[in-house]
Amino acid sequence: MDKVCFGIDLGGTTVKIGLFTEEAKLIDSLEIPTRKEDEGSHILSDICEAIEAKLVEKKITRDNLVGVGIGIPGPITKDGTVLNCVNLGWGMFNVEEKLSQMLGGVKVKAGNDANVAALGETWQGGGRGFEDLILVTLGTGVGGGVIIGGEIVTGSNGAAGEIGHIPAVFGDDAETCGCGKKGCLETVGSATGIVREAKKLLDKTSEDSKLRTMSEFTCKDVFDAAKENDKLALEVVDKLAYYLGNAIAGIAAVTNPQVIVIGGGVSKAGKFLLDKIEENFIANAFHATKNAKFALATLGNDAGMYGAAALIIA
């Protein structure tokens, strides 16, 4: 029988559990709710129960389970210590040791969810074939991960890859970020930020725009209008691409990656957005870092499961 591993994406609402072959094939997956009550104390036992049930269902013996990887929605150190995971109600403890004990000594490796997603995209997604990668996730917020030599850069407090909080906007244009700082990349790069920027521009100008005719609009509406050459919407997207291109040029001057993968809900705007970011990157990047490739993330919401599996078998 083939060896297998589990890749687990532990989110604030659901836990996604993937069963992978050693050849990186996702053969089965399931979701269970994340029970946050009682300081999240049921979460790991719920996961163990699901794993045990899946092993029985698939007639997989313990000997053939090479390990369990897990992505956590919070900072985690290199040795697997969760520092403070408010999303789950967890305090500080070593999740690798605890989960391994609960599973009878199976190898467990853990990482921050965004970093683990970056590893997933490196292993089987948009960055496949590369080992030095930056993932930039443009969603409700802006997140990301840094991969060097095929491995996650964790950082001294598990806060490496917090790309959304790079200072990116200065002066009067800088909005306050959810983190409390002003002008973070997230304030302009997130779906929320894009809608806010569009609204600001609508208020500031009398420019004709499809967006002006809508009582409410989403980030997708902004991109759709921009793709139809709506001048105001294009201005919003160009500004976003400018800030992202500059910030990524800064990241490239630090780690000089081979590939930059753009993911998250906003990246559904596709090549239209990717090309604009790359254009701004090339205009602002140091010459020796300019040949970095740009790619779209391909694993979507499965990136976390893939990356968690990669912690074990990549």
Next chain:
Amino acid sequence: MDKVCFGIDLGGTTVKIGLFTEEAKLIDSLEIPTRKEDEGSHILSDICEAIEAKLVEKKITRDNLVGVGIGIPGPITKDGTVLNCVNLGWGMFNVEEKLSQMLGGVKVKAGNDANVAALGETWQGGGRGFEDLILVTLGTGVGGGVIIGGEIVTGSNGAAGEIGHIPAVFGDDAETCGCGKKGCLETVGSATGIVREAKKLLDKTSEDSKLRTMSEFTCKDVFDAAKENDKLALEVVDKLAYYLGNAIAGIAAVTNPQVIVIGGGVSKAGKFLLDKIEENFIANAFHATKNAKFALATLGNDAGMYGAAALIIA
């Protein structure tokens, strides 16, 4: 007899060669000129000659030489391939293999000079005791290095740690950098940039300043005046600290280092400058990265030799 290694800092003008014990003690050093004629073809043989002579002088046998580390003033890949070292007249070749052959098979490890200096400061300098470090060198230009887990981050083209070329200044304030881009950190963080900023401010205002009474002034003059509370000079230093603090906050959001070491000629301004940079860092860094320590580089011009030795024995 104790084991030894050589740590070599190959510069555009001189080659600094240090002899180190395995316990990281620098026991002897010498300098030879860098002969750049004939496409730099004499450089490695000059180095070999100096090494052989030193071994004879110190009665060190080949068995006791554990290796030779060398820092190169240009981009170099992980496997030791020099890509294009215009400073030396060198084309593309593997300097590790070549120098090792010339030395009869001794282990040779090479790195970019700025990155190697960062390793030196981590090993025996201002970042001693840490393994996740950023070195920011403020000199004629702005350079640096990134150390993660005690190892140099090289980047896909050997261009990691090119901190001077992070986009840092936007809008009308952005000056053109030596690299051709506008608004690089180097345009405001280098000694030249600091003098230029002071001159710009003198031209723009009629503010009284000691600097106005001088026909020419240096970066040191600007700091000396600022330390004596010269308002205009203070404004220049505060602006420098603002840009540096923001850029370092951006770097910290990428790699989350334990310590940030500030080196180069400008860092002779000491704690006065360090405190101002740290203040701006704290005001602009993501909360989980804020506890990074700030330290001054301590190895000065020897950082390259130390770091080169560290490639072999650290």
